[in-house]
Amino acid sequence: MNTFMMLFYAFIKVGILGYGGGQSIVPFIQVEAVENYGWISMKEFTDTLAMANTLPGPIAVKMSFMVGYKTAGLSGAMVSLLGLLLPSLLMMLALTSLYLRYKDLPAVEGLLMGVRPVVFALLVLVTYEIWPSSIVSWPTAAIAAVSLCVMGFFNVHPGILMVAGAALGFALWGRG
16 A cells, blocks of 8 residues: 555545544544554654644644645645544534434433543543653753643633743754
8 A cells, every 4th residue: 555545545534434623633643653563653643742732733644644744745734634634624514413403302312412522531541641741851851841730720822832831942952
């Protein structure tokens, strides 16, 4: 199977299995890009995740683009995006009409109540897995703790913290 087919196949799987969108898709991208195909290392994955969080828009779209681009250039990025987005587009067309028709049924609410904790667990797993390549010293742990507190208690936009973290990282380590 050529690289473009592998990218499409990997990201269509992510697009099909990544229920919940956004951050909940990140573990699926990690499995495909790092573990299954080895297109990027865990450190590159963490860096890609960090860069994707600094830009506006859906994180999965940015990550699939970055992985595809690194693997096979602009064409690879487009193939990855198509694989990622096609299932969502088709499923949203179908699910939107079903949800609007049946959203008040107890069965639908029960289904959603069962899926929400799974999405939470996926986010916890990603946090656990990127910890070793993100928190590498006491200063990086302090940056993470302060960022969490500032976002949680003061509702500061994550973009502001990303810029502040980048500036701090440059000041502490970037002029080596």
